[in-house]
Amino acid sequence: MRWNEIEAIPCPVAQAMSVIGDAWTILIVRDAIRGATRFEEFQRNTRASRAMLSDRLSHLVEHGVMERVQYEAHPPRYEYRLTDRGNALRPVMMVLADWGETWLPKKVRSWKRRHKDCGHNFRPVVSCSECGEPIEPGSVTYDAQPALAKA
Amino acid sequence: MRWNEIEAIPCPVAQAMSVIGDAWTILIVRDAIRGATRFEEFQRNTRASRAMLSDRLSHLVEHGVMERVQYEAHPPRYEYRLTDRGNALRPVMMVLADWGETWLPKKVRSWKRRHKDCGHNFRPVVSCSECGEPIEPGSVTYDAQPALAKA
DNA sequence: TCAAGTAAGTTCAGTTTCTGAACTGACCAC
DNA sequence: GTGGTCAGTTCAGAAACTGAACTTACTTGA
Numbered sequence: 444m445r446w447n448e449i450e451a452i453p454c455p456v457a458q459a460m461s462v463i464g465d466a467w468t469i470l471i472v473r474d475a476i477r478g479a480t481r482f483e484e485f486q487r488n489t490r491a492s493r494a495m496l497s498d499r500l501s502h503l504v505e506h507g508v509m510e511r512v513q514y515e516a517h518p519p520r521y522e523y524r525l526t527d528r529g530n531a532l533r534p535v536m537m538v539l540a541d542w543g544e545t546w547l548p549k550k551v552r553s554w555k556r557r558h559k560d561c562g563h564n565f566r567p568v569v570s571c572s573e574c575g576e577p578i579e580p581g582s583v584t585y586d587a588q589p590a591l592a593k594a
Numbered sequence: 595m596r597w598n599e600i601e602a603i604p605c606p607v608a609q610a611m612s613v614i615g616d617a618w619t620i621l622i623v624r625d626a627i628r629g630a631t632r633f634e635e636f637q638r639n640t641r642a643s644r645a646m647l648s649d650r651l652s653h654l655v656e657h658g659v660m661e662r663v664q665y666e667a668h669p670p671r672y673e674y675r676l677t678d679r680g681n682a683l684r685p686v687m688m689v690l691a692d693w694g695e696t697w698l699p700k701k702v703r704s705w706k707r708r709h710k711d712c713g714h715n716f717r718p719v720v721s722c723s724e725c726g727e728p729i730e731p732g733s734v735t736y737d738a739q740p741a742l743a744k745a
Numbered sequence: 746t747c748a749a750g751t752a753a754g755t756t757c758a759g760t761t762t763c764t765g766a767a768c769t770g771a772c773c774a775c
Numbered sequence: 776g777t778g779g780t781c782a783g784t785t786c787a788g789a790a791a792c793t794g795a796a797c798t799t800a801c802t803t804g805a
Contacts, residue, residue, distance in 0.1 A: 444641040445764080445790085449617055452641075453702045455694030456624045456687065457617075462698065466600055466608075466615035473607045477736060482753050490595040490603075492793050497754060518800035520752060528697045530731055534720035536607065537729070538689045543606030546679045547613065551604045555737035561725035569685040572719045574712035575726075578688070580681055585628060586706035586715075596761090596793080633782050643764050648783060669771035671781060 462506045463532070467491045468499050469539075472525075472532055475509065480522040508532070537567040613657045614683070618642045619650050620690075623676075623683055626660065631673040659683070688718040 450461035463469060470489045479485055486496055500523055503509040508529040511521050525532075537556065544553045558565045570577045601612035614620060621640040630636055637647055651674055654660040659680040662672050676683075688707065695704045709716045721728045 444643075446617065449621075453700075454624070455691040455698070455702055455704060457621060457694075458698045458700060458702060459690050459694035460617040460620055464617035464620065466597065466611040469611055469615065470600075470608060473605070483751080486753095492595075492795095493754070494756085494794090495792065498792095515752090515801095518752075518802095520801095521754095531693055531697050533731065533734070534729060535686075535689050535693050537734070538686050538720060539610050540606040542682055542686050543608075543610035546682050547606070547609045549604075549609060551606055551609060553606060557735045557737065558722045558724065558727075558729065559733045559735060560727060560730070561722060563722070563724035565725075566723040567720045567729065568723050569689060569718045570721050571709045571712060571714070572717040573709065573714035574716075575719075576709075576711060578685060578709065578718065579711070580684065582710045583684070583688070584708045584710060586708065634780080637782095643766095644783070645765090645785085646763065649763095666772095666781095669781075671772095672783095 462503075462508060465499075467495055468503065469536075471496070471499055471503065472508070472529065473536055475523065475525050475529065476533055476536055480524060482521075482523075485523070503529070534567065538569060541567050613654075613659060616650075618646055619654065620687075622647070622650055622654065623659070623680065624687055624691075626674065626676050626680065627684055627687055631675060633672075633674075636674070654680070685718065689720060692718050 449457050471485055474485055474488045504511050507526055509523045510526050511523055514520055514522050540554050555564055568577050600608050618640060622636055625636055625639045655662050658677055660674045661677050662674055665671055665673050691705055706715055719728050
């Protein structure tokens with residue numbers, strides 16, 4: 444199975460992977476969340492090759508995660524901004540970064556996240572939409588099998 | 595920059611990507627969370643090539659996300675189980691799947707997650723470790739710049 | 746007025762990685 | 776004793792990625 448066939452798998456994780464399923468893409472989204480908008484900026488931060496970056500940005504635009512906006516007419520210059528769909532990845536990135544900080548501790552400076560509403564530096568906690576309690580490991584069961592190929 | 599050089603970037607997201615930064619790996623972890631343990635099982639579900647799968651499983655074992663356990667001596671047979679580090683990816687996968695369900699709605703059956711503690715089907719909500727409130731879009735600021743290359 | 750710099754890319758040869766299919770080896774089931 | 780299962784490995788051909796150079800259209804400085 445090829446990369447671009449992942450899209451066909453009827454599972455939300457596979458769907459997500461078809462859009463943001465490689466390391467460069469994730470790093471681009473990370474930078475966008477931190478405020479990057481320009482091609483050169485993404486290139487300096489991610490260190491991906493220009494061809495790669497061009498390809499991945501187009502992919503993100505195609506899938507509605509970012510939009511390409513002209514910010515200067517002469518010469519034509521474009522920047523990339525997160526759409527609503529892209530901004531909805533913020534919690535995903537927070538939880539992912541938290542996993543990295545907690546489980547791959549390499550003396551890497553953490554992202555210092557501050558919650559404006561309460562003013563504190565915080566860690567993202569995943570909790571239950573119904574009872575509000577944090578989800579404990581092992582406290583989740585799954586009903587249906589998604590994406591199990593028949594073959 | 596090459597795939598395996600991502601590990602050198604001093605940023606928790608890049609660190610995470612160096613371990614689980616490709617679509618197949620994520621699909622393997624997804625299956626493991628849903629209960630898969632055997633090579634053939636991962637192969638049927640992910641549809642990755644056998645060489646790819648073999649490679650990615652080794653990578654996950656190397657990085658302590660899964661462990662390879664012999665469950666039969668004659669003939670030797672192994673299975674793959676999530677370690678603590680791997681189980682800590684459950685919230686990440688929940689939030690990722692939730693993004694896919696919400697923002698890439700393709701009539702894909704969702705994962706029906708049930709919270710054992712309260713008995714309800716739920717959605718994962720990311721909230722603040724300090725005040726307990728759900729994180730609203732735009733309510734987070736970042737202090738330090740991580741992983742911005744000096745060029 | 747000319748050179749250098751910036752920005753957002755594209756092009757291309759060479760390299761690396763991945764795919765698909767077949768193959769292996771040790772068993773079991775009929 | 777033919778076929779099936781399981782956990783892989785091997786390999787040729789195909790696809791993807793890298794690094795470097797190139798392009799277009801300005802602006803800045805000397």
